[in-house]
Amino acid sequence: MILKNISVLYGNDLKFIEKTSVEVTGNTIQKISSKIKPSKNKVVNCNGLLLIPGLINSHTHIGDSVAKDIALNKDVDSKIHPMFGVKQKILRETEPKKLILFMRKTAKSMLKKGITTFVDFRESGLDGILLIKKALFDIPIRVVILGRIEFYQSKNQIKNNTPIPKSYLNQLEPLLKNCDGLGISGSNENSDSALKQLSKIKEIRAIHCAETKQSYLKSKRMTKKTEPERCLLLKPNFLVHMTYASKSDLKLVSKKIRGIVVCPRANASLAEGIPDIEQMMKMNCNVAIGTDNLMINSPDLFREMDFLWKVTMGIHKKRVDPKKILKMVTVNAGKLLDKKIGCIKEGYLADAVFIKKNSLDIDPLQNPHASIVHRANENSIKAVMIGGKIVHGKL
Ligand SMILES: [Zn+2]
Structure with a gap:
């Protein structure tokens, strides 16, 4: 043509x-x-x-498309904590047919909005991966699926540096055969040894990091280390959020990862702040954008760009070149994924x-x-x- x-x-x-x-x-x-x-x-x-x-949505959880605007007034943990959040309950208790129906609607909606690739953090282990694949089988959008084994550790296990037991580690191989890598919920649910064990896989490794002030402080309280410091034990290709990252955190990570995915509207709708892309760009981080959970945000990168551009200029009282924002959903995301897109x-x-x-x-x-x-x-x-x-x- x-x-x-x-x-x-x-x-x-x-x-x-x-x-x-x-x-x-x-x-x-x-x-x-x-x-x-x-x-x-x-x-x-x-x-x-x-x-x-084609626009690239670098971070989504389309599995919760069925839960739009539920538990709006609850705090972050009660909403989306990987172990006891309302979201987990809904994912567990909704019949698969219904989950598939709403995942399909989201994928179709993204295509109509110019999104040609999206990167999904898929919960629910191998079953979750098979479910999203079934949902997308005839929809021509590109998807990068980052799965996880449903294994989370307690405060004590983290303090004692307990490794991942063999029965769970054995789940990695079949999981990774069916997806593109791991999307880990965060360092606060994993011991140092667990993160190091997961760092050994050759597929994509990504992890939520410094999304909220609470999670940032919890890491320091529990381990005396910052969340970014501990997330690096995974040897991640990229980090998601970094809303509470300090200048020294950004300095630490910038050379060790391919980039940071920010989710400004999702962070704002949880009343948790706005990622500081000015500082990230100053520290030479490669910044991409995601729309995060369907439960709390719409999968629309046009809205995301508009919001991020203006809120950043509003906060810093300084102009930002709009081209830099457009690169975050295109060129930068291609680099982050190391793909020719x-x-x-x-x-x-x-x-x-x-x-x-x-x-x-x-x-x-x-x-x-x-x-x-x-x-x-x-x-x-x-x-x-x-x-x-x-x-x-x-x-
Ligand atoms: Zn997320």
Whole structure:
């Protein structure tokens, strides 16, 4: 397919090109040039369209899609604690058919909103992984599933540095055969030895870290170490949240991980604060964005970008380049996952969103980066492409 007369946000710096052609062969972006010669490839005139990288939602829990806005006034632990939160009870007690139904709705909703890849922290062990796979079997969205063994340790076990018993460790192999890695609930439910045992796997390792002030203080109280210090024992590829990370925490982690996933609207809706992306960027952290639990937030990266951009400028009383925000849901996330996605560039997977430049909310498009970050929405999308195939809308 050759996309002619199209505007593009090109390459790692999302450079705006007013008019060019993009050649897609199979699932890959083959060539981007205004001088692509005619070939056997089908030519599509894309006049009036802007091609942006497919959006990447770097942190979700779509398993709780059935629990939207339940227990709204409870505190964080009563809502989503991995052992005794309301969410766990709902996941345990809802029939699988119903969980699947609402996971499917969420995946379809994300596709319509230009999300081409999402990274899900899946609870409930192997059963949970098989359930999400069943839910997504005919939905063409890309998913990175990070599962977990349902094993959590008490304060005493952590103090005594108890390792993970063999019966649980044996569950890792079948689990990892069916998913892309581990998404660990946090360091406060795992001893040092447990985290080190889990660090040995070769698949993706990710962990929630410093989400709330309580969890941050609990780590210090229980282990005399900070949460980020202890999370590093997992040798994580990336950390999720870091809402309560200090400057020295960020300094400590920045060189040891591929990035941090912030979830600003989820943190705010739990009344737990706002991640300080200014400080993270200053410390050279690679920042990506997730929408986190469906229970507390909608899976919409347009809303997430708008919120994060303005709340950051509002708090710091300082301008932030909107392009930096747009990179967090595209280029940075591709780097975090170490996959050829999140970028319109030769050799990358052809995952992209076609934005209508004359759509009601963004016409006239005078600053493409800013308009996508805080004006674009589902209605601005003409079509969504994943791996070279149009999976939503029409060209
Ligand atoms: Zn989470």
